[in-house]
Amino acid sequence: MLLCCRACRTMFSRLWGRGVRLLSAPEATAATAFQSPTPLPPTWNPDNRQDHTIPFPFSGASGMRAVMVEVIPLNIRPFTMAPWLFSSSQPRDYSLPNSSWSSEMQKLYEHYNNMCEVDTEGGNKVKGAWRRLPSYNSCLEYVTGGQGGSKVLQQEARLFTRNIEEQGAGFEYVVFMKKHEKTCICVFQPGHLLEGPPGYVHGGAIATMIDSVTGTHATYLSGLIMTANLTINYRSPIPLGSVVLVHSSLDKVEGRKAFISCQVTSSDGSKLHTEATGLFLKVDVRHLLGA
Numbered sequence: 641m642l643l644c645c646r647a648c649r650t651m652f653s654r655l656w657g658r659g660v661r662l663l664s665a666p667e668a669t670a671a672t673a674f675q676s677p678t679p680l681p682p683t684w685n686p687d688n689r690q691d692h693t694i695p696f697p698f699s700g701a702s703g704m705r706a707v708m709v710e711v712i713p714l715n716i717r718p719f720t721m722a723p724w725l726f727s728s729s730q731p732r733d734y735s736l737p738n739s740s741w742s743s744e745m746q747k748l749y750e751h752y753n754n755m756c757e758v759d760t761e762g763g764n765k766v767k768g769a770w771r772r773l774p775s776y777n778s779c780l781e782y783v784t785g786g787q788g789g790s791k792v793l794q795q796e797a798r799l800f801t802r803n804i805e806e807q808g809a810g811f812e813y814v815v816f817m818k819k820h821e822k823t824c825i826c827v828f829q830p831g832h833l834l835e836g837p838p839g840y841v842h843g844g845a846i847a848t849m850i851d852s853v854t855g856t857h858a859t860y861l862s863g864l865i866m867t868a869n870l871t872i873n874y875r876s877p878i879p880l881g882s883v884v885l886v887h888s889s890l891d892k893v894e895g896r897k898a899f900i901s902c903q904v905t906s907s908d909g910s911k912l913h914t915e916a917t918g919l920f921l922k923v924d925v926r927h928l929l930g931a
């Protein structure tokens with residue numbers, strides 16, 4: 641099946657409930673070449689991770705782009721670990737350091753990154769307790785695992801925390817997951833566009849970060865989720881340009897529901913800025929796409 645227009649997208653979201661899989665670029669190439677009498681242009685490189693779209697090969701529809709999906713039976717269980725949503729073979733990863741990061745932000749990043757799984761010279765992986773979760777500027781980069789999301793679909797799924805052009809002006813953050821303890825920690829540096837009270841971060845921006853970190857945590861644990869409830873207590877203001885830690889921990893899972901607690905603290909953990917609890921409900925892709 642090819643995803644090339646809104647009708648296909650609706651069909652895709654209906655099928656997702658019964659189980660579909662997005663084909664990887666090489667698989668899609670093979671499948672497309674098999675079905676189409678028109679060969680793919682030699683310039684298309686399936687290894688080019690910047691553009692996962694596939695040139696539309698049928699009936700001379702020039703410029704049209706599509707994604708291939710395959711319908712397969714899926715045994716979907718509630719609240720299973722979903723690391724496939726955080727595949728590392730992706731387009732630009734916004735959780736990597738950039739020049740706007742302060743030395744404190746950089747130091748904390750290195751502290752947690754040094755405890756993550758690492759590649760050794762021999763190509764072997766050394767297991768660390770932590771994993772850095774990549775972060776993209778489109779929700780659908782997560783949903784498709786970066787394997788097949790067309791530009792058309794991605795344009796409709798921007799993640800606003802990652803779409804502020806000026807580096808350092810908005811949300812600079814990186815999330816690490818501690819695999820076996822089901823906790824996440826986020827290192828967050830709020831920029832000047834997030835100002836609320838003079839010199840301090842706006843409460844809505846803090847809520848955004850809490851929702852993003854706990855939502856990312858729930859997504860990692862269960863797949864597609866939506867926030868049903870978020871209860872926030874603001875204890876002390878967060879200075880703009882400071883670096884804070886957002887701690888997220890799974891309290892319990894009941895069927896489709898994940899209950900997560902969150903604290904925002906100063907970078908040394910000595911000061912509590914904000915605390916929150918959240919309820920996340922596992923949803924299927926039809927709910928997410930509004931079909």
Ligand SMILES: CCCCCCCC/C=C\CCCCCCCC(=O)SCCNC(=O)CCNC(=O)[C@H](O)C(C)(C)COP(=O)(O)OP(=O)(O)OC[C@H]1O[C@@H](n2cnc3c(N)ncnc32)[C@H](O)[C@@H]1OP(=O)(O)O
Nearest residue numbers: 779782783851852855856859864865866867868869921923
């Ligand atoms: C944007 C999503 C991204 C997804 C992940 C993509 C990968 C990206 C990864 C990383 C990126 C960063 C991550 C960001 C994350 C951000 C997430 C958000 O901010 S989501 C936007 C704000 N949330 C809404 O707009 C929801 C609006 N509400 C709804 O859509 C529905 O109400 C929904 C899905 C929450 C529930 O609807 P029902 O029809 O599925 O379920 P029912 O039958 O109503 O409830 C089921 C059970 O839950 C309880 N429940 C529902 N809502 C509750 C509530 N507010 N409080 C307490 N219980 C509630 C009910 O009482 C029921 O419980 P009983 O089974 O009877 O025990």
